[in-house]
Amino acid sequence: MEPNLATYLGLSGILFTIGAVGVIYKRNAIGMxxxxxxxxxxxxxxxxxxxxxxxxxxGQLFVFMVMAVAACEAAIGLGIFIxxxxxxxxxxxDDASILKN
Amino acid sequence: xxxxxxxxxxxxSIACAISLVYxxxxxxxxxxxxxxxxSLACIYITLAAPFIAAVQVLVYAGxxxxxxxxVIMLLNLDEDKPLTQLRYLxxxxxxxxxTLLAQTFFIFYAVSKTPxxxxxxxxxxxxxxxxxxxxxxxxxxxxxxxxMLLMAIVGSVIMSRHLSQTQIELVKAKEDFEAFQERNDY
Numbered sequence: 001m002e003p004n005l006a007t008y009l010g011l012s013g014i015l016f017t018i019g020a021v022g023v024i025y026k027r028n029a030i031g032m033x034x035x036x037x038x039x040x041x042x043x044x045x046x047x048x049x050x051x052x053x054x055x056x057x058x059g060q061l062f063v064f065m066v067m068a069v070a071a072c073e074a075a076i077g078l079g080i081f082i083x084x085x086x087x088x089x090x091x092x093x094d095d096a097s098i099l100k101n
Numbered sequence: 102x103x104x105x106x107x108x109x110x111x112x113x114s115i116a117c118a119i120s121l122v123y124x125x126x127x128x129x130x131x132x133x134x135x136x137x138x139x140s141l142a143c144i145y146i147t148l149a150a151p152f153i154a155a156v157q158v159l160v161y162a163g164x165x166x167x168x169x170x171x172v173i174m175l176l177n178l179d180e181d182k183p184l185t186q187l188r189y190l191x192x193x194x195x196x197x198x199x200t201l202l203a204q205t206f207f208i209f210y211a212v213s214k215t216p217x218x219x220x221x222x223x224x225x226x227x228x229x230x231x232x233x234x235x236x237x238x239x240x241x242x243x244x245x246x247x248x249m250l251l252m253a254i255v256g257s258v259i260m261s262r263h264l265s266q267t268q269i270e271l272v273k274a275k276e277d278f279e280a281f282q283e284r285n286d287y
Contacts, residue, residue, distance in 0.1 A: 024194035033169070037165070058234065070161070070165065075168070085176050
């Protein structure tokens with residue numbers, strides 16, 4: 001079976017599903033962050049597969065933009081985790097409840 | 102030639118993704134995520150996108166994962182605790198996952214049934230054509246991404262800056278002094 005567009009989309013969908021379920025199951029902020037990165041990568045795979053399918057370079061450019069957004073997200077997100085860890089001595093999302101009540 | 106490589110790396114990426122969600126220790130999760138990134142880079146090469154594959158290894162597997170590993174080791178995290186409150190999230194996650202998987206199989210089925218209309222073009226993945234499109238047609242988005250990266254640098258510096266109590270008092274005293282001066286100017 002030659003890999004075609006459908007196989008690439010299927011792989012991307014499976015990776016996205018694993019990432020989305022991981023975001024719900026993980027209680028650790030850094031684990032959730034890594035699952036979000038996995039979902040971004042699944043979407044990147046879709047972009048590259050469509051770029052190959054239509055012979056157009058635009059999809060690969062969008063992958064580049066997504067990577068830049070992921071880099072910004074990593075820098076800011078990890079800064080937030082560090083300042084959260086200073087206050088709570090954990091990065092468990094269940095502890096982030098000071099806005100409750 | 103491409104087919105066995107694709108299925109090898111597809112299986113590897115799915116296995117690493119499952120191990121990322123399965124492991125409780127964030128360090129093991131991070132190593133699994135590196136595996137996903139590397140196997141996805143190999144899949145990009147089978148899709149005739151060598152530039153994206155190189156950027157994937159450099160930016161994702163290199164820069165971002167080193168940052169994540171630094172933070173994990175700096176914070177010296179414990180193992181992930183199981184859900185104590187919000188137990189219904191297990192059910193929500195299961196339903197959500199099954200729905201997404203069903204959608205994935207539907208897309209796989211629908212796309213494989215449509216007639217093949219692909220336009221074979223071996224030129225599309227070359228670095229030169231990407232650079233040409235980036236600096237002519239898509240110049241404005243590239244500039245916006247540059248500004249966004251600058252904002253992220255400033256934001257992360259401000260976010261993780263830590264002022265001691267004496268420094269906070271110094272800043273407050275300076276603000277009070279400036280307000281006092283302004284009042285005297287009137």
